[in-house]
Amino acid sequence: MNKTAEKIGFTKIATAHNSSDNVETVLLNFIKGAGIKGLSGIPIRRNNIIRPILCLTVEEIRKYLKTNKIPFRVDESNLDSDYERNFLRNEIIPKLKQRLNPRLEEKIRNTSKIISEINSFVEKQIDRINSEAVKYDGKELRVNLKVISELDKSLLSIFLKSAVENNFDIELSSENIYALIDLVSSQTGRVVHLKENIIVSRERNELVVGRIVSAKTQKAVHKIKAGQKLRIDGKAISIINVNRKMFKFTRNKSVEFISGDELRNVFEIRKWKEGDKFQPIGMKGTKKISDFLSDEKISPIRKKEHLVLTNSGKIVWVIGLRIDERFKVTPVSKKILKLIITEK
Incomplete structure (x- = not known):
């Protein structure tokens, strides 16, 4: 409907929801355990959707049509009580009106209106909290x-x-x-x-x-050679051959330099897996990637997706965080590689 309205230049879409529909919606939501938003019923306006006859019951609409001799059609599917809304409309609501309150629809409408006003207040509070507390x-x-x-x-x-x-x-x-x-x-x-x-x-x-990423995505392995750039999960990872004059230590974790003397030309990028270990630069022993990422305060969601750069099965770089001690540049390194990760 939105596409059609936009195509012909209309700014509003009017639906034929009525007060009886609203009562059914509130009762269904109540039975299913809805909160105050669900018990607020059908809104008279939501964005470009308007409901001009939401204030009228089915009986009032039919009376108007008959008085003014306006023909109308009854959808036969509305008579089939196999559908939960029809069951409520055809069998439950009439009995509630007969046994408990003839003005049931009026009372539910009034209660729904009060709840709607409460919900409106609550939503304003939620919007305020969102602006102060949430980052996505x-x-x-x-x-x-x-x-x-x-x-x-x-x-x-x-x-x-x-x-x-x-x-x-x-x-x-x-x-x-x-x-x-x-x-x-x-x-x-x-x-x-x-x-x-x-x-x-x-x-x-x-x-x-x-x-959490799917197991299939978790197992993906990407090959990259020195001199290439690879785009993965919204990031661009590059490996560049540089001469010693271009080598300079930096605190920027998005840029690292390694010695390529003992490395093959083909690297692999993958998500880390259980059991992975490396020797963080500056340390004598090895450390599990899982423990290292926890120490770096990486959240469990980010942790699952973290990438490592490997060569011949050995982890060279926990990407964006730390290189392996065994592949650091030394005064005798002949081949120096620059590793870069950037957001796309």
């Missing part, structure tokens, strides 16, 4: 714990649900939300697995949310 780079969501740690539990649960669902396009269960609330006050390093490969880790001052 398209891959990893970071939530400042100092901002949210003093929030009321009910507001905290709504905020966490909104932050994760809006950025990762998933629907959290109540169990997921309770786990996130517990994580806020738990110890550093704890990890919670949600759904669809989404994990959340408790860092020192942040909650970090991200998606």
Whole structure:
């Protein structure tokens, strides 16, 4: 509908949702355990969607049509109670009106309106908290714990649900939300697995949310030769032959120099795997990549995706962090290679 409206130059799309539809929606959401947003019902306006007859019941609409002799059509599928909404409309609501309250729809509409006003207030608070606490780079969501740690539990649960669902396009269960609330006050390093490969880790001052890469992606190996540039996961990695005059130590972890004297011309880039070890420059012994990344305060999400540069099976560079002591440039190095990583 949006494409059609744009094509013919219209700015609004009007739907025929009515008050009875709204009552059904609120009841269905209530039965399924929705929060205040779900119990607010169908909004009269959302972006370019408007619902001009949302204030009228089905009975009022039919009465108007009959009085004015306007023909209308009844969708026969609405009579099939195998569908949950039809079951509610055809069998449950009539009995509730008959046995409990003839003005059921009116009462639910009024309650829904009150809840909608409360939800509007809450959403403004959530927007404020988002602006102060949330940073999202398209891959990893970071939530400042100092901002949210003093929030009321009910507001905290709504905020966490909104932050994760809006950025990762998933629907959290109540169990997921309770786990996130517990994580806020738990110890550093704890990890919670949600759904669809989404994990959340408790860092020192942040909650970090991200998606774990698939096993297939995890095993990918890319070959690169000296003099080439390779683009992987939004990064560009280059290996350049340089002469000694161009060699200069730098604190920039995106640029490293290594001795190529004992290395083959073909390198491999892959994600690290369990059991990988290397000898960080400046150290005498080896260290597991897993422990090294933890010491570098790399979040569990980023940690899973971290790349290493290898040669003949040996790790030469934990990319963007540290080279191996065995391949550092020395006064007798004849072949010097410059390693560079940049964001695309």
